[in-house]
Amino acid sequence: PMPQRSQSTTALQALNLFNSPFVIERADVIAKRIEGQTAGNPADQVEQMFELVLGRPPEQTERSAAMDVIQQHGLSVLSRVLLNSNEFLFLP
Amino acid sequence: MLNRRNFLEQTVTGLSSIALTSLLNQESLLAATRPVIDPAQPHAPRQSPFRGAAKNVLVIFCAGACSQLETYDFKPELIKHDGQPLKDGPAVTFQGPSGNLARPQYEFRPRGESGKMVSDMIPHMAELVDDISFIHSLTSKSNTHGPAENYLSTGFVLDGFPSMGAWVTYALGTENQNLPAFVAIPDPRGVPQASVNNWGPGFLPAVFQGTPFSSTQPIQNLTAPETVSLNQDLAARELLQLINREHLQRNPGDSELAARIASYELAARMQLSVPEISDLSTESSTTLKMYGADSNNADKAAFARNCILSRRLIEQGVRFVQIFNGAYASGGKLNWDGHQKLKEQYDVHGEIMDQPVAALFKDLKQRGLLEETLVVWCTEFGRMPMFQKGAQGRDHNPQGFTAWLGGAGIKPGVSYGATDELGFKAVENVSSVHDLHATMLHLLGLDHTQLTFRHNGLERRLTDVHGHVIKEVLA
Numbered sequence: 157p158m159p160q161r162s163q164s165t166t167a168l169q170a171l172n173l174f175n176s177p178f179v180i181e182r183a184d185v186i187a188k189r190i191e192g193q194t195a196g197n198p199a200d201q202v203e204q205m206f207e208l209v210l211g212r213p214p215e216q217t218e219r220s221a222a223m224d225v226i227q228q229h230g231l232s233v234l235s236r237v238l239l240n241s242n243e244f245l246f247l248p
Numbered sequence: 249m250l251n252r253r254n255f256l257e258q259t260v261t262g263l264s265s266i267a268l269t270s271l272l273n274q275e276s277l278l279a280a281t282r283p284v285i286d287p288a289q290p291h292a293p294r295q296s297p298f299r300g301a302a303k304n305v306l307v308i309f310c311a312g313a314c315s316q317l318e319t320y321d322f323k324p325e326l327i328k329h330d331g332q333p334l335k336d337g338p339a340v341t342f343q344g345p346s347g348n349l350a351r352p353q354y355e356f357r358p359r360g361e362s363g364k365m366v367s368d369m370i371p372h373m374a375e376l377v378d379d380i381s382f383i384h385s386l387t388s389k390s391n392t393h394g395p396a397e398n399y400l401s402t403g404f405v406l407d408g409f410p411s412m413g414a415w416v417t418y419a420l421g422t423e424n425q426n427l428p429a430f431v432a433i434p435d436p437r438g439v440p441q442a443s444v445n446n447w448g449p450g451f452l453p454a455v456f457q458g459t460p461f462s463s464t465q466p467i468q469n470l471t472a473p474e475t476v477s478l479n480q481d482l483a484a485r486e487l488l489q490l491i492n493r494e495h496l497q498r499n500p501g502d503s504e505l506a507a508r509i510a511s512y513e514l515a516a517r518m519q520l521s522v523p524e525i526s527d528l529s530t531e532s533s534t535t536l537k538m539y540g541a542d543s544n545n546a547d548k549a550a551f552a553r554n555c556i557l558s559r560r561l562i563e564q565g566v567r568f569v570q571i572f573n574g575a576y577a578s579g580g581k582l583n584w585d586g587h588q589k590l591k592e593q594y595d596v597h598g599e600i601m602d603q604p605v606a607a608l609f610k611d612l613k614q615r616g617l618l619e620e621t622l623v624v625w626c627t628e629f630g631r632m633p634m635f636q637k638g639a640q641g642r643d644h645n646p647q648g649f650t651a652w653l654g655g656a657g658i659k660p661g662v663s664y665g666a667t668d669e670l671g672f673k674a675v676e677n678v679s680s681v682h683d684l685h686a687t688m689l690h691l692l693g694l695d696h697t698q699l700t701f702r703h704n705g706l707e708r709r710l711t712d713v714h715g716h717v718i719k720e721v722l723a
Binding site: 165166167168169170171172174175176177180215217218221222225228229230233234236237238240241242243245246 | 454457467468472475479483491492495505508511512515519
């Protein structure tokens with residue numbers, strides 16, 4: 157009935173993974189790599205980013221939300237998000 | 249038919265089934281008092297098994313072993329025997345050969361209405377005597393700073409056990425869901441010797457670990473680097489939420505995923521709440537002055553700001569705050585470890601601690617917060633009545649030292665237990681740190697024998713298999 161040690165996560169871990177310069181830098185590197193492979197087509201970028209980080213294509217809702225985000229805020233926002241996603245960090 | 253063999257067989261089975269039932273009952277009793285934690289809301293407030301006097305705890309932890317003989321344990325006999333050897337005393341103590349007995353390095357005088365004798369090192373804290381109770385007979389299991397800090401903060405001298413604050417937040421959660429449940433505030437001069445062990449979760453779920461920050465040290469990675477704009481940050485947060493929620497829908501009922509989403513949500517709320525609570529610009533100049541935050545002494549001003557931060561956290565319903573006065577082992581330079589030049593060093597440390605701690609206590613009182621807050625002042629062990637050979641300071645002494653408690657549920661003006669006439673050893677109502685822990689949990693409505701967590705086949709407790717509530721200090 158209670159979480160075991162291994163299941164527990166803390167706000168400090170979340171802050172580290174979301175904000176630390178290391179993770180931000182890695183997200184930039186991934187974004188640059190995808191940009192280098194895709195000649196500026198946002199749909200391709202979203203597709204390849206999901207394939208690279210999560211090993212699957214995006215779902216429809218994910219695709220459209222991600223397209224909006226990268227067009228407004230740049231591709232490294234998407235790589236930062238995927239590195240922080242539960243799917244990337246856990247095997248349920 | 250009942251013959252002798254059958255009789256014996258039946259009786260034995262009968263007895264063992266009684267024993268088994270009794271064991272099972274105990275198991276279910278234990279399970280019933282173990283906190284039930286919703287992984288998606290691990291910090292939700294939980295009711296204590298019985299009504300406690302206190303809701304919150306503030307621990308003021310003096311790292312380095314603050315001498316009982318220079319603070320609260322007045323020993324007129326030690327003045328008389330100044331310069332003489334301690335009869336039948338140890339030839340060698342922790343750090344080396346013993347020198348002669350040395351009188352208290354400060355004058356003592358009666359304080360408040362109770363006339364409790366307190367030293368001139370802490371004139372402001374001396375004004376609190378009528379509101380607090382002393383335990384003069386504490387003993388430690390270790391004479392070494394790191395293990396003794398472990399013992400005081402976790403109940404065990406070894407590394408790896410949950411801290412008091414972790415146990416308390418595991419049991420009770422916290423009232424304020426926007427701030428950490430347990431905050432540790434290291435001294436501006438540095439972290440204590442046992443460092444993160446003092447606020448670690450040990451084998452409890454990591455979510456119950458203390459969050460360290462102070463007026464001088466903000467939470468690490470609380471905000472993204474400046475290269476990330478606010479809009480990028482918000483967009484990332486929103487998209488992450490969407491992706492995690494969709495993922496959770498595809499994996500329903502996985503508490504681990506829900507817990508992690510909860511930790512991100514708390515992190516996001518902390519990005520707003522922590523800068524706000526750390527911003528002392530809303531404090532009046534009277535308050536800043538009262539704590540000594542306007543001091544020219546940078547260490548004192550910074551420690552005073554930590555004390556103000558402590559009050560703000562308690563005020564906002566943070567369950568457990570542990571503030572440190574004194575840093576790591578540094579030959580007594582940065583903490584209370586006065587081996588060589590005790591008086592010279594304590595003049596420095598006393599000045600930093602005295603006014604801010606006294607103001608913190610008085611401020612909690614004037615705001616009515618003491619009614620539901622337990623305040624504990626403590627240190628990992630005491631110091632010897634002798635000076636060390638060839639030195640002007642005292643060596644480690646785990647055999648008798650002082651702590652005080654005040655606020656919720658405490659009967660004020662009690663002096664419980666005593667050391668011998670020279671302050672060498674506890675001789676009356678000898679107490680352990682387990683007793684202190686048992687008393688603290690009791691005040692929160694928790695039975696220290698029932699608050700358990702199963703780890704490696706054992707029902708672990710803060711108090712191990714020890715501890716008695718010190719009823720004499722209870723209101």
